[in-house]
Amino acid sequence: MLKLKRIGIDTHRESIAYLNRGCTVYQPEEFQALAKIEVVGPDRQMPATLNIVDDPELLTPGELGLSEEAFRLFRLPEGTPVCIEHPRPLESLEAVRAKAQGHILSAGDYTAVIRDIAALRYSKMEIAAFLVACASFMTTEEVLNLTRAMAAVGHRLDWGDKWVVDKHCIGGIPGNRTSMILVPLVMAHGLVIPKTSSRAITSPAGTADTMEVLARVDIETDEMRAIVERIGGCLVWGGRVNLSPADDVMITVERPLGIDTREQMVASILSKKLTAGSRYLVLDIPVGPTAKVRSQAEAIRLRKLFEHIAGALGLMLETIITDGSQPIGRGVGPVLEARDVMAVLRNAPDAPSDLRERSLLLAGALIESDRNVKGGQGIRRARELLESGAALRAMERIIEAQGPSGNGLAASSLSSEVLAPRAGMVEAIDCLRIARVARMAGAPSFKAAGVDLLKKAGDAVRKGEPLYRIHAGLKADLDFAAELAGQDSGYLVDGMVETA
């Protein structure tokens, strides 16, 4: 028997067990060749990937270590006598192998695979095998079964008889912070909208990062529920709300692998909406040459799959295909985006009209899910709620309920302008390029860093006039970002990309 030891290493959603190479009870190398072991305690067992330790200060030959998450999952104190065995075959892996061979999996197969993934019984390589096996093809029925399986392992929010609505954007457009405007708008109308958002991974800001400029977003499920019960909505980070534990695990493999299929996207999004207790969902699909979705044809294929699966799940869905040819609003980066959002909510004369109109369009669609609102009247109602200040007051209620951050909305004063080298008309703005410059400047780590767009598509520019202003957290970042912008500003003027 070995003594259980907690090893202070976070192995990011993979259970890792550590065994000293000098262990005399077992043959570490033999087990390592199998990659996984079964950790067996007095009354429980758990599969884990094996790492072999050579350093006796980290682990002695008489100990078995578990990584942080595995230790939590195993729920036994340090020092508990445990033994290890050959890994018990995970039946659901047979389904993964079948899928890799091109078979169609059953609802039961998906349930088993997803349950094992959510319970951290899969190693990263096993998850990768599942994702890649699914990437080559899935029937619509399979997507439905995958979505159901993912929702089934989630922590389901129950809102009783309330008419709960939600909005989701496929993403890829910098500055597109419509959620922060439409959530208060829809609340002001009286609908319930418990909005969870993500933080940026590769973008300069996620809605959670931008909302965090104004209020606390790191909120657990129970507190979120209490806030929504009280005021009708929220704008929180989804990371603490256990909506789709399987998705939380799979994303740790999908993202680094860059596997990003339509089928996985639909299953991931709709499973979360299902567990969030939504009845009605407005889906925003921006289309543009540098957006996530590049063509109308692709947008329509995506829309059909969303509609098919949502329909089968009893979730009402309204899809809106929008213009994704350039960033929305002016600011890109948490503080700059929060400034734009508040300008819209405050009806400031210089508020970016594209952000306002996009938000009103989506809010209007949500409001029309209210049977007392006539078709076509939603956007008018949304505009009234914005202009009357009702939306701003709803936002103030959200900030108050979640806890105001007390931060200001001033961008970093460490800034530099990117100038037009000649006169012309802005035709398009490269979303990817602008996002890269903003990240290089420090967003989202430095909340006050980013890019402030001074010209948008359709604007005329004179030679030497600034196209945008870079705000950076550090001088070195400013130089790097300016250099990047100098190579390619991301602005297409009169058919040519501007370079300094």
Next chain:
Amino acid sequence: MLKLKRIGIDTHRESIAYLNRGCTVYQPEEFQALAKIEVVGPDRQMPATLNIVDDPELLTPGELGLSEEAFRLFRLPEGTPVCIEHPRPLESLEAVRAKAQGHILSAGDYTAVIRDIAALRYSKMEIAAFLVACASFMTTEEVLNLTRAMAAVGHRLDWGDKWVVDKHCIGGIPGNRTSMILVPLVMAHGLVIPKTSSRAITSPAGTADTMEVLARVDIETDEMRAIVERIGGCLVWGGRVNLSPADDVMITVERPLGIDTREQMVASILSKKLTAGSRYLVLDIPVGPTAKVRSQAEAIRLRKLFEHIAGALGLMLETIITDGSQPIGRGVGPVLEARDVMAVLRNAPDAPSDLRERSLLLAGALIESDRNVKGGQGIRRARELLESGAALRAMERIIEAQGPSGNGLAASSLSSEVLAPRAGMVEAIDCLRIARVARMAGAPSFKAAGVDLLKKAGDAVRKGEPLYRIHAGLKADLDFAAELAGQDSGYLVDGMVETA
């Protein structure tokens, strides 16, 4: 900057970097979401999978740890200032993504993927993605390109003008230790045969485990080369001979995932034969209901692919499809198998004739690659060399050159017999079952443990007569193995599986 630290953890062919959660220079969680980081030293860089450390005794916030293999690979001393960056995109991963979408990859794609895998630039999940993407389909041209790419990264052995032969068995048959007989036979004829073999992973013995009963097998390339130059052959463990570094990495994912495609098998085996400098290969494909290859049709498909790829690589190949309906010889387990091998080489009257005849058949095919031997005369020549004691003397030279172990050939005295519950005729023996009983008894960890088969297919048995004897290393193992055998002995007698 962070200080480089060596972390005494063997992460089994995956480069892992460790960063303390309290690191103030970087944001550990942000990097963790990307799974990998780029470790950047004064004059070099390396991608690595990121684990976050919470325990400051293991790693302080100012340090960057590297797992054992990553530290070796990075070749910089502890304390070297390093920084980390977002992972640089590995171009070859684009090919993996394309393959996952069903594309056909080019020779250049395979070269790039395999080079990166061999250099440990892929995480386990990325390797899994590549293997699964390839599992759904590969053209023959792709298999050829994969094989070439795998051979290209290997340490190639050059034997000059020597006619170097080799033999490979697809495996799955307990006791099938023909290599240990045919290598000395072929050497005695005057051919050169630098044989590398594997150790058991899930079987009760690999040829390397069995040979180790007689001699040292853990031999580096240079020593192996010297031995072969001197005596014309060897029987060593392949683990120290760097024939296919990419395969050594991929197997750490293939085996636990249970991905075992024809295409991968062909590429793995032929790439190793190519770097081993072989000119002529005899391939043994045993076919049986419990063998690795289950049907003639499957064997022929496999043979065609082997022939196609070997032909394109300029490697002469002779395939022999053999009977895999039961174990070969009597002993299963290192010592018991070594006993059978030596009995055959010594022309002992009780030597297992199936092991002798199978070895002569394969040795004959190898000997016929000598242009001075007429077609059909190879097996006769092999028999002469065996009966004259020339093969035994060649084996003695091998043992002497590699270093005799000095071990005896006595099986463990801790034994128990499995009896026939009724009279009848043995029809078949389940290879998988016998292997499992032998492993349970302690093979290959306990070299003297295993199973000694007292009856083979075609033999008549009386009620109560022993079918086989289990030899175990420990009393507990003997009990477990006997219990397993009691549930299902693996013997099919008169159409019924024997149970105690």
